[in-house]
Amino acid sequence: MWKVMIMDKLELRHVWKFYGEVQAVKDLSFSCKEGEFLAILGPSGCGKSSTLRMIAGIEEISKGEILLDGKVINDIEARNRNIAMAFETYALYPHLTLYENIAFPLRIRKFPKSEIREKVTEVASMLNIDDVLDKRPSQVSGGHQQRTSLARALIREASIYLMDEPLSHLDTEQRTQLRAEIKRIQKLNNLTVIFVTHDQLEALAMADRVVIMNFGVLQQIGTPEGVYDYPENLFVADFVGEPAINLVPYRVLHENGKFYGAIHDKRFPIPDRYIPIIKERFSSGKNEFILGIRPMYLTVTNDGDLAGEVYVFENLGDIGSLTVKIGDNLIRIELPPGVKFEIGENVRFRLDSDKMLIFDKEDGTRIKSYEERGG
Ligand code: ADP
Ligand code: MG
Numbered sequence: 001m002w003k004v005m006i007m008d009k010l011e012l013r014h015v016w017k018f019y020g021e022v023q024a025v026k027d028l029s030f031s032c033k034e035g036e037f038l039a040i041l042g043p044s045g046c047g048k049s050s051t052l053r054m055i056a057g058i059e060e061i062s063k064g065e066i067l068l069d070g071k072v073i074n075d076i077e078a079r080n081r082n083i084a085m086a087f088e089t090y091a092l093y094p095h096l097t098l099y100e101n102i103a104f105p106l107r108i109r110k111f112p113k114s115e116i117r118e119k120v121t122e123v124a125s126m127l128n129i130d131d132v133l134d135k136r137p138s139q140v141s142g143g144h145q146q147r148t149s150l151a152r153a154l155i156r157e158a159s160i161y162l163m164d165e166p167l168s169h170l171d172t173e174q175r176t177q178l179r180a181e182i183k184r185i186q187k188l189n190n191l192t193v194i195f196v197t198h199d200q201l202e203a204l205a206m207a208d209r210v211v212i213m214n215f216g217v218l219q220q221i222g223t224p225e226g227v228y229d230y231p232e233n234l235f236v237a238d239f240v241g242e243p244a245i246n247l248v249p250y251r252v253l254h255e256n257g258k259f260y261g262a263i264h265d266k267r268f269p270i271p272d273r274y275i276p277i278i279k280e281r282f283s284s285g286k287n288e289f290i291l292g293i294r295p296m297y298l299t300v301t302n303d304g305d306l307a308g309e310v311y312v313f314e315n316l317g318d319i320g321s322l323t324v325k326i327g328d329n330l331i332r333i334e335l336p337p338g339v340k341f342e343i344g345e346n347v348r349f350r351l352d353s354d355k356m357l358i359f360d361k362e363d364g365t366r367i368k369s370y371e372e373r374g375g
Contacts (some may be wrong), residue, residue, distance in 0.1 A: 007070070009034045009192045010055065010160055015064035017050045017216075024050040026216040028064075032160075035190040037183065039207035043239070047206060047216040048196040052162050055194065057081050069159055084158035088165040090149040092137040098144070099124075099133040102151045109156075123151045126185050143174040150178075154185065161186075164196045179206055189319075200240050204228065212236050213343065228294075229355065230372075234364035237292050237357065243321065248329040250281055250358065251289035263291065264327030268305040271353040271371035278358070281367075289367070292357035295321065295334040304350035313341040 002038035010032040017025035025047040032038045040048045051061035055066055057078030065072050073081055091337075094102050099120055100107075106116045124130045127147040128154075132140050137148070150166060167175045183206050186193050197203050203210050204224040212219040212227060212235075220232040231237035237245050253260045253267060259275060260267040261283070270278055281287075300322065308324035308331065324347055333349060341347065357366045 008032070008067070009036070009069065010194070011067040012051075012055075013065045015053060015054065015066060016062045017047065017059070018062045023237075024216050025054070025062075028213075028216075028218050030211050030218065030221055032192060034102060034192055037186050037191075037193045037195065037206060037208045038210075039195045039197060039203035040211045040213065041200060041203040041239075042213035042219075046213045048213060049164055051213075052164050052194065052196050054084050054367060055160075056083050056162055059333045076231060079334070081359055082159040083162060083342045084153040084156045084160075085162040086150050086153035086164070086166045088168050089172065090137070090145040092145055092148060092152075094137055097134050097136055098129060098140065098148045098188055101137070101148055102133075102155055102214070105152060105156045112135060114240060119155050120151075120223070124153075125154045127151050127181060141180070143170055146170055146174075150182065154191075160192045160194065162194050162196075165192075165198070166195075167197075167202065168199075182206065201218055201242060202314055204240065212239065214239075230366070231292075231357070233364055234290065234292075234359050237359070237366070243295050243332055243334075245292050245294045245357075247290050247292050247359075248326075249361075252278055252287045252289065253295065254282060261291070263306065263331075264329060266306050266308075266326055268350075269353075273355055273371055274367070276370055277367055287360050290359040290361055290364075292359060292366075293331075293351045295332040297352040297355035298331070298333040299352070300335065300339070300347055300349045302348055304348035306350060307346060307348045310341045310343055310345040310347060311344060315340075322347070 008031040012028055012030055015025060015028045022298060026052060040051060042048055050059060054061045057076065061074050065074055068081065102120050102124065103116050106119060124133055127146045127150060129144055129151065132267055137145050146166060153161060167178055170178065180204060195206060207224060209221060209223055210227055211221050214235050220227055220236045227236055227240050231240060234247065238247065248263050251262045259270050261270045273341060308326040311323040311325040311330055315320040319337055320339055322333045322335050322341055324331050324333060360367060
């Protein structure tokens with residue numbers, strides 16, 4: 001007996017969703033492997049739920065194809081797709097106990113009583129709701145209701161588990177806790193999960209890969225580290241990461257046969273890997289770009305080649321945050337604990353040139369070195 005270990009569990013091929021004139025999802029293609037935790041991330045209204053509902057079969061696919069386990073499912077009804085789904089609104093049956101709510105998907109599939117009991121007990125214990133199973137939804141907290149809704153989705157052996165912002169109504173502490181538990185359950189059971197969220201931290205913390213959307217259009221698919229350090233464009237750079245990445249105008253100068261980059265009037269060397277591509281752009285008349293650098297990749301140091309005036313210093317407990325003004329630009333720097341600054345002070349700093357990003361000012365795409373492009 002053999003098994004193909006890693007196959008595409010789910011594949012979207014050029015999928016579109018129209019609601020009348022509204023184009024909610026535009027030419028979306030991606031795939032998800034068996035046992036993978038994929039997050040769909042993007043701002044409100046970008047088409048995340050529409051995408052998930054098309055996969056689930058509760059919304060028609062306007063154009064394109066969706067494949068599950070290698071078969072096109074466009075014309076298969078929701079109840080025959082072997083997909084489990086948990087929603088943002090818990091959608092629990094108010095007159096049933098939590099136990100009966102969780103057992104429901106198995107009852108309608110006529111599972112034997114003893115097996116139902118076994119499975120409810122197991123999933124309830126994974127989600128820490130064993131002691132409230134005899135209560136009704138109105139008698140327990142939102143957190144318990146959310147866990148029950150997740151338990152009801154997880155109790156079934158489905159091909160794929162879809163979750164649409166299932167943590168959004170919880171407070172921060174509960175969210176952080178349940179986030180970790182969902183990930184643990186997913187990994188221990190090798191479940192294929194597609195998790196929709198507008199919260200970048202949630203997506204990065206939970207997912208193996210993140211699908212980032214904006215205005216119905218795919219922006220980037222990548223690992224959490226990949227989208228954080230190598231965003232494809234300004235949208236992804238800015239949407240991912242807290243505190244936000246610094247994005248400042250960056251001018252390229254050519255003097256005495258050498259290239260420099262400058263923020264306002266502060267010039268510093270262009271990292272070697274960018275020089276050939278910057279030269280090429282420069283010779284076609286482009287000298288203005290956007291520089292991107294995350295606060296954690298800047299360091300205050302007396303021999304830094306950048307300098308500015310302290311705009312504000314914030315103590316964030318474990319770390320500090322320093323905002324420096326260069327011309328009209330505010331640049332945030334993450335500080336180690338114990339360092340303090342006064343407004344108006346002059347500071348020197350440098351950036352980690354390996355982490356420095358350059359973006360095209362017109363179309364917002366990230367400029368890649370020839371090495372990165374594989375050329
Ligand atoms: P998200 O889940 O990312 O917030 P949605 O998929 O819910 O985004 O919505 C994407 C776009 O489609 C939005 O502009 C939204 O207003 C629109 N939309 C969603 N559902 C409907 C619907 N049933 N009828 C008309 N427009 C809709
Ligand atoms: Mg939504």
